[in-house]
Amino acid sequence: MLSVGDAEAIILNFVQPLDHQRDTEVVDLFAADSRILATPVTSPLDFPHWDNSAMDGYAVRYEDVQHSNAEQPAVLEIVEDIPAGYQPKSTIQTGQAARIFTGAVIPAGADTIVIQEKTRREENRVFILDAPKPQEFVRHKASFYQAGTQLLPAGIKLNSPEIAVLAAAQCPKLSVYRRPRVAIFSTGDELVTVDQPLQSGQIVDSNQYALAALVRQSGAEPLILGIVKDDPVALEKVITHAVAIADIVLSSGGVSVGDYDYVDTIIESLGAKIHIRAVAMRPGKPLTVATFPSRNAINPTDAMNRVSTNSPLYFGLPGNPAAVLVTFWRFVLPAIKKLSGITENWEPVFLKVRSHDELRSDGKRETYLWGKLHLINGVYQFHKAGGSHSSGNLINLAQTNALAVLPVGKTLIYPQEEIQVLQLSSGE
Ligand SMILES: Nc1nc2c(c(=O)[nH]1)N[C@H]1C(S)=C(S)[C@@H](COP(=O)(O)OP(=O)(O)OC[C@H]3O[C@@H](n4cnc5c(N)ncnc54)[C@H](O)[C@@H]3O)O[C@H]1N2
Ligand code: MOO
Numbered sequence: 001m002l003s004v005g006d007a008e009a010i011i012l013n014f015v016q017p018l019d020h021q022r023d024t025e026v027v028d029l030f031a032a033d034s035r036i037l038a039t040p041v042t043s044p045l046d047f048p049h050w051d052n053s054a055m056d057g058y059a060v061r062y063e064d065v066q067h068s069n070a071e072q073p074a075v076l077e078i079v080e081d082i083p084a085g086y087q088p089k090s091t092i093q094t095g096q097a098a099r100i101f102t103g104a105v106i107p108a109g110a111d112t113i114v115i116q117e118k119t120r121r122e123e124n125r126v127f128i129l130d131a132p133k134p135q136e137f138v139r140h141k142a143s144f145y146q147a148g149t150q151l152l153p154a155g156i157k158l159n160s161p162e163i164a165v166l167a168a169a170q171c172p173k174l175s176v177y178r179r180p181r182v183a184i185f186s187t188g189d190e191l192v193t194v195d196q197p198l199q200s201g202q203i204v205d206s207n208q209y210a211l212a213a214l215v216r217q218s219g220a221e222p223l224i225l226g227i228v229k230d231d232p233v234a235l236e237k238v239i240t241h242a243v244a245i246a247d248i249v250l251s252s253g254g255v256s257v258g259d260y261d262y263v264d265t266i267i268e269s270l271g272a273k274i275h276i277r278a279v280a281m282r283p284g285k286p287l288t289v290a291t292f293p294s295r296n297a298i299n300p301t302d303a304m305n306r307v308s309t310n311s312p313l314y315f316g317l318p319g320n321p322a323a324v325l326v327t328f329w330r331f332v333l334p335a336i337k338k339l340s341g342i343t344e345n346w347e348p349v350f351l352k353v354r355s356h357d358e359l360r361s362d363g364k365r366e367t368y369l370w371g372k373l374h375l376i377n378g379v380y381q382f383h384k385a386g387g388s389h390s391s392g393n394l395i396n397l398a399q400t401n402a403l404a405v406l407p408v409g410k411t412l413i414y415p416q417e418e419i420q421v422l423q424l425s426s427g428e
């Protein structure tokens with residue numbers, strides 16, 4: 001059976017990032033957080049735009065004050081008051097100074113700022129009580145950024161610092177990658193919606209809710225297609241629709257060996273090539289990964305004109321609720337991130353931490369146990385969730401923020417032993 005590492009490599013190899021020209025949209029800067037920049041940004045502005053003061057104080061000529069001290073202070077005549085936002089009119093001559101405030105333009109002739117605390121004021125004269133360093137507290141024009149050079153590269157995620165930079169550079173609208181479109185549906189005759197009364201043998205379709213939340217958190221757009229019966233005709237209809245509208249299709253259930261597990265047969269009949277049918281992991285063993293022919297070939301005139309020419313990637317996730325979450329975190333999330341146009345940090349993040357608890361596996365498949373990373377004296381420690389780690393148990397997955405990974409062959413981890421964990425919320 002395929003190893004987890006090999007499965008990951010196969011999957012990521014099939015993911016082509018969105019096109020930086022075709023797959024973009026323009027967004028307002030206030031709506032740009034967490035979007036991926038599609039075009040590099042340059043600015044015609046220098047930062048700072050002009051020499052300005054970093055402090056409230058006095059703009060002086062260094063040569064006038066270099067030997068100044070409290071006993072023998074230089075005494076300068078104040079010729080102008082320069083608040084922020086004001087354009088100075090005078091040129092500072094020998095023996096002169098300007099009163100100046102933080103962020104205000106340095107007047108011609110001055111080259112150094114003396115902070116207010118090192119001066120004494122008497123009417124329109126200022127006594128310099130301590131010699132500054134040459135050019136002290138001057139923020140020089142273009143010392144932070146030079147006009148015309150690259151301000152931000154394409155392929156980065158826009159968080160608060162980048163958005164502030166773009167605002168300062170007067171970019172109210174931006175070209176970002178469109179959100180990847182991820183179609184989601186659940187399969188199973190036993191499934192009912194969250195608001196339907198349960199008959200005997202039925203269960204609520206929780207997978208679709210789990211996947212919609214995961215997809216949205218990943219920055220992609222979930223396209224919710226509902227519950228589909230274990231019926232080849234119904235499945236064929238939904239899958240045909242899903243591959244026509246989405247970049248990635250996620251189904252859950254129907255990928256094992258049961259008589260009603262039709263997903264593999266149907267996608268193959270629709271022209272898909274199946275690359276993965278099972279992975280040596282627990283949970284998540286029956287996992288189908290397939291590619292469909294490029295949409296241009298199968299659907300030349302999409303009415304909405306929303307599709308890209310990429311081949312849709314199909315994930316048939318196993319139906320068990322824990323298996324859905326674990327396979328999403330391990331395989332689907334990196335695929336969505338790589339597709340999104342982001343150029344860095346799309347690989348899963350593994351940390352080396354100590355386990356608080358004993359961990360067990362049968363050693364036959366790479367085993368993922370869910371739990372929480374706790375910060376203890378500034379060091380992360382993994383705490384396994386209490387209760388059953390059956391892939392049918394969803395309840396103790398609540399509050400999970402990490403998965404402990406036991407490699408094939410490892411059957412026992414002692415408390416305080418070092419392990420690898422997959423971190424689930426990096427807060428980036
Ligand atoms: N003979 C074998 N049986 C099974 C094997 C195997 O190798 N040989 N693998 C087991 C493993 S491991 C898993 S995981 C499951 C995967 O099964 P399917 O993908 O075919 O999923 P279903 O049979 O449709 O459902 C499995 C389970 O999950 C529940 N389920 C399904 N959909 C949902 C949903 N949307 N929300 C909540 N729960 C859902 C379903 O009711 C079943 O209990 O196969 C094992 N069997
Ligand atoms: O691999 Mo399955 O996901 O254990 O239940």
Ligand SMILES: [Mg+2]
Pocket residue numbers: 253254255256257258260261319
């Ligand atoms: Mg089944």
